[in-house]
Amino acid sequence: MSELLRALRERLGDAGLLVGGDLAAYETDWRKRYPGRALAVARPASTQEVAAVMALCHAHRVAVVPQGGNTGLVGGSTPDDTGQQLVLSLSRMKRVRSVDVANASLTAEAGCVLADVQAAAANAGLLFPLSLAAEGSCTLGGNLATNAGGTQVLRYGNARELCLGLEVVTASGEVWQGLSGLRKDNTGYDLRDLFIGSEGTLGVITAATMKLFPLPRERLTALATCESLAGAVALLALARERASDALTGFEVMNRTSLALVARELPQLPQPLPAAPWTVLLELSDAESAAHARAILEGLLEAAADAGAMHDAVVAQNLQQSAAFWHLRESIPLAQAQAGLNIKHDISLPVSALPGFVADMDAALEHYLPGIQVVDFGHLGDGNLHYNVQAPVGVAPAAFLAAHEGPINAMVYDAVQQRGGSISAEHGIGRLKREELAVRKDPTALALMRAIKRALDPLGILNPGRVI
Ligand code: FAD
Ligand code: ZN
Numbered sequence: 001m002s003e004l005l006r007a008l009r010e011r012l013g014d015a016g017l018l019v020g021g022d023l024a025a026y027e028t029d030w031r032k033r034y035p036g037r038a039l040a041v042a043r044p045a046s047t048q049e050v051a052a053v054m055a056l057c058h059a060h061r062v063a064v065v066p067q068g069g070n071t072g073l074v075g076g077s078t079p080d081d082t083g084q085q086l087v088l089s090l091s092r093m094k095r096v097r098s099v100d101v102a103n104a105s106l107t108a109e110a111g112c113v114l115a116d117v118q119a120a121a122a123n124a125g126l127l128f129p130l131s132l133a134a135e136g137s138c139t140l141g142g143n144l145a146t147n148a149g150g151t152q153v154l155r156y157g158n159a160r161e162l163c164l165g166l167e168v169v170t171a172s173g174e175v176w177q178g179l180s181g182l183r184k185d186n187t188g189y190d191l192r193d194l195f196i197g198s199e200g201t202l203g204v205i206t207a208a209t210m211k212l213f214p215l216p217r218e219r220l221t222a223l224a225t226c227e228s229l230a231g232a233v234a235l236l237a238l239a240r241e242r243a244s245d246a247l248t249g250f251e252v253m254n255r256t257s258l259a260l261v262a263r264e265l266p267q268l269p270q271p272l273p274a275a276p277w278t279v280l281l282e283l284s285d286a287e288s289a290a291h292a293r294a295i296l297e298g299l300l301e302a303a304a305d306a307g308a309m310h311d312a313v314v315a316q317n318l319q320q321s322a323a324f325w326h327l328r329e330s331i332p333l334a335q336a337q338a339g340l341n342i343k344h345d346i347s348l349p350v351s352a353l354p355g356f357v358a359d360m361d362a363a364l365e366h367y368l369p370g371i372q373v374v375d376f377g378h379l380g381d382g383n384l385h386y387n388v389q390a391p392v393g394v395a396p397a398a399f400l401a402a403h404e405g406p407i408n409a410m411v412y413d414a415v416q417q418r419g420g421s422i423s424a425e426h427g428i429g430r431l432k433r434e435e436l437a438v439r440k441d442p443t444a445l446a447l448m449r450a451i452k453r454a455l456d457p458l459g460i461l462n463p464g465r466v467i
Pocket of ligand 1: 030065066067068070072073076077090110131132133134137138140141142143144146147148149150151199200201203204205206240274284332333361388390425429462465
């Protein structure tokens, strides 16, 4: 055992350091695209232990890969295959430290699973709105490190907008104590926002103070079908106009994505007949169930009259509402089951999306007839998961090897020409690092590199990710 590992064992104890044995769960990413090999896995149980791990790794110049629930989709949370990088898992730091009802805030450790944060807020009679399909295993630290989006961004914003304060361990093992519950604090550069979305390359988040909101009295979910994406955009405009702040979710799924779910997960009911686009919309109302229902039914009627929408079904109870959401959230799982695919997580102004999708679908079909575009996502945020899958009968691995480069170029060129982003919510990690280097504004890249050098001069924090 090396000197570093001996020192880590002494500081963290047996439970705090895993060396050898089966470490696969820490070494392989969720999509199984980046199989790696760890030097060891450190599992500190406190902020002081995280600081000790960083100080030791800094002294030995050993690279550290912070890891939460390991559900990230861009290869940011697992080690490379050299066997030289230490995984720093926050999984033992999962305490909710406090809930401040009067301040509508909560402080929890970074390894706290998102669903547990939501539950702690609900126990106090409040809402923590961040919600995404991986919420049963992703962690608050990972959500902040990737500035996660999810299904409630339309109303409540990204992880960034929900965060009031952070506790962070620096590359050299110092602790920045920034867990204020303050809503106003103009005392110099905003360090909090620097660490949010930095994907473990600038510091290790050990705890965070997050905003809470009143629990809605009623949540109503509906599915509706549209003949075109332009129809779905028109439905969105109507929903905004009629429901205003009560509109908390607006998701779309194209025909191919629901057909894939039908094939891979046939046990899931699909309440509406197949259509070019299916919309999932959700209203959360502070007044009453009757009020919410009146707004929802009124807007669906208006949308049908305007020709924006075809069929619709409103969930009659919580169980049905959960089933609608489950259908939407099962698309990534159906895709994973169907094999490797080319994922895109793009954003554009909502108004530009129908044109982009029509042009891109046609260009891809021309490029490779039979190609499957599994297109779904958060239309209300202008964010689509425009994923591309092999034609039926073509092996996914061969498809990826031959076509990933050209297809990425086609999609990202079109996104860039229209002023969009190549990563709306999943981050850069290893997957999009090369793309970022050639597509991001050069001045922005130079500033990002300067920040990285200032905060992590030895380059030990998640090297090879982001920049
Ligand atoms: P990990 O995967 O462990 O890590 C992600 C990155 O953050 C890595 O770079 C890692 O080094 C870094 N990191 C982790 N913890 C820390 C820490 N404490 N300090 C510093 N750096 C850290 N994302 C969305 O935005 N919206 C979605 O709707 C969405 N849906 C998803 C659905 C599924 C089924 C899956 C598998 C993923 C989805 N994601 C989504 C991806 C999303 O990034 C993650 O689910 C989540 O935010 C990552 O949390 P995690 O704890 O798993 O982080
Ligand atoms: Zn998403």
